[in-house]
Amino acid sequence: MTKQSKRWLAIGAVCGLFFLLGVHFFSVQHVEPAKMPKVVQSATKEDRANIDLLIDKAHVKGTVLLIDQGTIFYEKSYGYADQKHQKKNRNESIYPIASLQKIITGAVVLELVKDGILTLDMTLDKFYPEIERSGQITINDLLSHTSGIDLPEEEPEYLLKDQKSQINYALKELTVNQNKEFLYTNGNYTLLAGIISASLKQPYEEVIQERVIDKLALKHTYFWDHLPESESLPVPYIHTTQDYQPDSFPSSKKLFSSLLGAGNMYMSVEDFWLFTQSLVNGQLYTQNEYEELAQVKKEGYRSGMIYFDNLNYSEGSLGGYNTVIYGDQDKQRMVILFANQSGEYGMRELSQQLYQLLPAEE
Numbered sequence: 001m002t003k004q005s006k007r008w009l010a011i012g013a014v015c016g017l018f019f020l021l022g023v024h025f026f027s028v029q030h031v032e033p034a035k036m037p038k039v040v041q042s043a044t045k046e047d048r049a050n051i052d053l054l055i056d057k058a059h060v061k062g063t064v065l066l067i068d069q070g071t072i073f074y075e076k077s078y079g080y081a082d083q084k085h086q087k088k089n090r091n092e093s094i095y096p097i098a099s100l101q102k103i104i105t106g107a108v109v110l111e112l113v114k115d116g117i118l119t120l121d122m123t124l125d126k127f128y129p130e131i132e133r134s135g136q137i138t139i140n141d142l143l144s145h146t147s148g149i150d151l152p153e154e155e156p157e158y159l160l161k162d163q164k165s166q167i168n169y170a171l172k173e174l175t176v177n178q179n180k181e182f183l184y185t186n187g188n189y190t191l192l193a194g195i196i197s198a199s200l201k202q203p204y205e206e207v208i209q210e211r212v213i214d215k216l217a218l219k220h221t222y223f224w225d226h227l228p229e230s231e232s233l234p235v236p237y238i239h240t241t242q243d244y245q246p247d248s249f250p251s252s253k254k255l256f257s258s259l260l261g262a263g264n265m266y267m268s269v270e271d272f273w274l275f276t277q278s279l280v281n282g283q284l285y286t287q288n289e290y291e292e293l294a295q296v297k298k299e300g301y302r303s304g305m306i307y308f309d310n311l312n313y314s315e316g317s318l319g320g321y322n323t324v325i326y327g328d329q330d331k332q333r334m335v336i337l338f339a340n341q342s343g344e345y346g347m348r349e350l351s352q353q354l355y356q357l358l359p360a361e362e
Helices: 003-015 045-058 098-114 139-143 163-173 186-200 204-214 253-257 269-278 287-294 348-356
Strands: 061-068 071-078 080-082 221-223 265-267 300-302 305-308 311-318 321-328 333-341
Touching (some): 045 061, 045 071, 045 348, 061 269, 098 186, 098 204, 098 265, 098 287, 098 311, 098 321, 139 186, 163 186, 186 204, 204 221, 311 348, 321 348, 333 348
Antiparallel strands (some): 061 071, 061 333, 300 305, 305 311, 321 333
């Protein structure tokens, strides 16, 4: 691994929030909804034992999905969704995907670029002239976190009940630095969500529902404010000296309400896999389309994902909830891990170790 590659992985670990991919949402032609392939796990007994051992040592509780050449290599849920009531995590469990949502937001922006509605060099003053230096900040800057914008990730004093209040809160709280080096912040993607909405004259959540959730027939994907009562949500925990310790800073509805476009969706691991497949199989994008629009060959952070050494990595974190995707998107060799307890050492190293357990490429 190159020195530059290690630098990008280090950035991912520090931020604790990185993510993936893109989507082709606005084609007028009919596209068949995505279907979950028949679950035929190919991991051997020894493979399963090695994977289980890694998960156990890491004190992770949640759901892991390992993909090899576009098919399920291994899928399993670990531990309790609710330890007090002895409710176990399930493969269908939904978790807050945190910053992995930025991949979805970035995908819609790239589709608007593809359709000629936006351009990557379009400046922010076209939408938010009140932001300082908005004439020097481009859409591409927002996508790559090189805008100079910073928005503290703090819980608002009150619940932000609609999109207007969510965007106004971001506009009020953000600051702009003259230095446009990489600076990770949720504010960039909240502003992109507002740009999507303004461009399509439709609320951001409606766009995602129609262009992603419905189009791909995702069955376990929801926004924070539209969770069905039938869904049992995993309780967030932390591991200190023992498992299932209370999350010291549990995510609240007020915090979720401030993460428009940046981290307030829930998904299952299989739904997220369907989404990643659609970026390369033609349902939303062909492989070449997405790579060109997201400029992934330049490496670094691109529309929600870090690209390095022909691999991609993205991580999200909200208190005890942690999500990660790691691997080779083009070849569909990936680790997707959603957790309601991530253990002491985080998810990056674990995802790398799990990836190494996939069969060697032929």
